[in-house]
Each structure stands twice: as structure tokens, then as C-alpha cells.
Amino acid sequence: MRLDFVGDIHGHASYLLTLLERLGYKKQQRGWKQPNATLVFLGDLIDRGPEQKQTVEIVRELCELGIAICLSGNHEFNAVGFVIKRTDDPSQYIRSHTTNHLKQHEIFLEAYANDRFGYEETIAWFAKLPIWFEMADVRAVHACWHDPAKEELAEFLDVNxxxxxxxxxxxxxxxxxxxxxxxxxxxNGLELPLPGDTTFNDYYGIKRRRIRVNWWTPSQTTYRSAAVIDGSQRARIPNIKLLEPAPTYEEQLCFFGHYWMRGNPRIEHSRAVCLDYSIALDDGALCAYSFKGEKDANPNHLTWVQK
Ligand SMILES: [Mn+2]
Incomplete structure (x- = not known):
């Protein structure tokens, strides 16, 4: 049985339909024509793009027909957290309504502005999406595969x-x-604090005390090399030795999204494959990988739609 893993869509439904067609799934008047395969969406269906409601409708229909599984991304979590108050501070929402957070979410809110019922149903659907996908020989998560984090959350999750x-x-x-x-x-991915009171200023001039760490590539030795950051910005990160070795990944083939990869989709690591190729950017792509039981990722199994 083939599994088609699909990266972050961010409201680009028309690219999604093209990608699905290339993979052999075609929307028909009633339901879908499908290959002998199941889709696994890696999360982040929403925010940024112009066709968010359509994206949710397509993916949700595929899930309800049993053709697809959709994982939660940070954007789906945030959409739910946007309407649930914090237990430790009931004056606040879990996803606070700051100007930045509102801005990031406004296209989604506008898409449902005249559809209260659709909005509530969508939030309820997001609230039940699985946090990771795990089979004996293949697995997936939105940003980072991390056993201690999975264990920590297990008591709040069901068998799926x-x-x-x-x-x-x-x-x-x-x-x-x-x-x-x-x-x-x-x-959202693994982060490491910088040692002592070391900081760096990010692209927006915001002072940072932590880096987003690359959890899949082996032999990272410095904070600068271990950071997941666009190449043009890497020099901002202090070039000092890591206090403890960065994690590496050598287990079963794992698919993830989230990291805004640039350039042509490619396999950079034989067991950990990022499928987020920044469809929300002008030169991005929407990318999928067709898993057929192999131990190591095969670049010929990538399919993508260039923007
Ligand atoms: Mn994400």
C-alpha cells in the first residue's frame, strides 16, 4: 500500500488539486478517483494563502472518505487555541490575540466571516487531528520527531x-x-537556548535567546551550524560550540513539514525528509512523497507543483 505524504499547503487549494491529480487522485462529480494509496497531510493547511476554506474542505472530505489522514500543524493548533481560554489565566486565550497573531490568522477568519457554523465545525475538526502518525516502518509529524515529547503528551491523546x-x-x-x-x-520544532546570556538579533531585529535546532542532520558542532535558518541569515547566529551535541535522526523514515525549505524539492537525509517547500512564497512549491515500503528515501518518489 502506497502512502502519499503531503507538505504544508497554507491555503493554496488550486496547487493542492494539481498535486493530487499528479499523484492520481482526481475530484469527480461525486467523490474522488484514487490510486491504491492513502494520503497523509503533514499539517498547516491554513493561514497565509488565498483559498483556505477550499483547502480545508478538500482535505476534510478526503479524510471523511477514508482516503486521507491529516496531522495537526502549529497553525491548526493555534486556530483552536485562538478560541480556548487559558486555565492558568482565563483572561487570555491559549493563542493570544496580539496584533501579530491576529494578522497571521486574519485571512482564515475572513474566509469564515459569514459562516459561523462552518467556522465552528472546522475548529472542532482541527481539535481532533492527530499530533503524529506512526507505523512500523514509517512515521510523520508536523515539525519534529521527539520521543520524550510524544511520551509527555500521550496521556491526553487516544490510540490514533x-x-x-x-x-x-x-x-x-x-x-x-x-x-x-x-x-x-x-x-513548532526543537529549540535550544544559547549559553549564558548570549543573544542574537533576527532578521526583524528581534533579540533571540534560543535557536531552532536542526534535529535530523548529523555532526552539527556549533550553534550557527545547528540552527535551522535561511542561508542568508546564518551569520547572525553566534559561532560558538554547542554545550551538548545536537540530536540526530537515524530511525525509521520520517516525514515532516514546517521548515520553509527553499529551492527544488530534494532528499537531504535518507531517513528524515522535510516536505515543506514554501508554497506561500512567490517561488515556492507544494511537495509530496510517495512511500512504498522503502527503508531510505528515494528522490524519484518526490512529486511537486512549482508556483
Ligand atoms: Mn508549521
Whole structure:
């Protein structure tokens, strides 16, 4: 049985339809024509792009027909957290309504502005999406595969790794809690604090004390080399030795999205494959990988639609 993993879509439904057609799935008047395969979406269906409602409708229909599984991305988590109050501070939402957060989410909110029922149904659907996908020989998560983080969250999830109820959001919404850190690790990626009071200024001039760390490539030795950051910005990160070795990944083939890769889709690591090729940017692509039981990723199994 083939599994087609699909990277971050961010509201680009027309590219999604083209990609699905290339993979052999075609929307018909009633339902879908499909190959002998199942889709696994890696999350981040929404925010940024112009066709967010259509994207949700396509993916949700495929899931309801049993043709697809959709994982939660950080954007789906945030959409749910946008309407649930924090248990540790009931005056605040789990996803705070700051100007930046509102801006990031406004196209989604506008798409449902005249469809209260559709909005509530969509949020309820997001709230049940699995946090990771795991089979004996292949696995997937939105941002980072991390066993301790999975263990930390297990008590809030069912056998399919879906949130059992609101407790998942309430517990992982308590800033700084172990559950919060675990959810951030899986959905937003692993971060490492810089040693002592070392900081760097990011592209926007914001002072940072942590780096997003590359958890898949072996032999990273410095904070600068271990950071996941656009090449043009790498020199901003202090070139000092890591206090502890960065994690590496050598287990079963794992697919993930989230990291805004640039350039042509490619296999950079035989067991850890990022499928987010920045469809929301002008020169991005929407990318999929067709898994057929292989141990190591095969570049011939990539399919993508260039913007
Ligand atoms: Mn993401």
C-alpha cells in the first residue's frame, strides 16, 4: 500500500488539486478517483494563502472518505487555541490575540466571516487531528520527531494520537509547562537556548535567546551550524560550540513539514525528509512523497507543483 505524504499547503487549494491529480487522485462529480494509496497531510493547511476554506474542505472530505489522514500543524493548533481560554489565566486565550497573531490568522477568519457554523465545525475538526502518525516502518509529524515529547503528551491523546478532549489544549496551553514544551517541540520544532546570556538579533531585529535546532542532520558542532535558518541569515547566529551535541535522526523514515525549505524539492537525509517547500512564497512549491515500503528515501518518489 502506497502512502502519499503531503507538505504544508497554507491555503493554496488550486496547487493542492494539481498535486493530487499528479499523484492520481482526481475530484469527480461525486467523490474522488484514487490510486491504491492513502494520503497523509503533514499539517498547516491554513493561514497565509488565498483559498483556505477550499483547502480545508478538500482535505476534510478526503479524510471523511477514508482516503486521507491529516496531522495537526502549529497553525491548526493555534486556530483552536485562538478560541480556548487559558486555565492558568482565563483572561487570555491559549493563542493570544496580539496584533501579530491576529494578522497571521486574519485571512482564515475572513474566509469564515459569514459562516459561523462552518467556522465552528472546522475548529472542532482541527481539535481532533492527530499530533503524529506512526507505523512500523514509517512515521510523520508536523515539525519534529521527539520521543520524550510524544511520551509527555500521550496521556491526553487516544490510540490514533488525536486529542481526547479539551484537556490537550488546556494543558499544552499553560506556558512553560512540560506539556507546553512537548507540544511546541512536535508542532513548532526543537529549540535550544544559547549559553549564558548570549543573544542574537533576527532578521526583524528581534533579540533571540534560543535557536531552532536542526534535529535530523548529523555532526552539527556549533550553534550557527545547528540552527535551522535561511542561508542568508546564518551569520547572525553566534559561532560558538554547542554545550551538548545536537540530536540526530537515524530511525525509521520520517516525514515532516514546517521548515520553509527553499529551492527544488530534494532528499537531504535518507531517513528524515522535510516536505515543506514554501508554497506561500512567490517561488515556492507544494511537495509530496510517495512511500512504498522503502527503508531510505528515494528522490524519484518526490512529486511537486512549482508556483
Ligand atoms: Mn508549521
Amino acid at each position: 494520537h488525536c486529542p481526547q478532549d479539551r484537556s490537550f489544549f488546556e494543558q499544552t496551553g499553560i506556558k512553560g509547562s512540560a506539556a507546553w514544551t512537548a507540544r511546541e517541540t512536535l508542532l
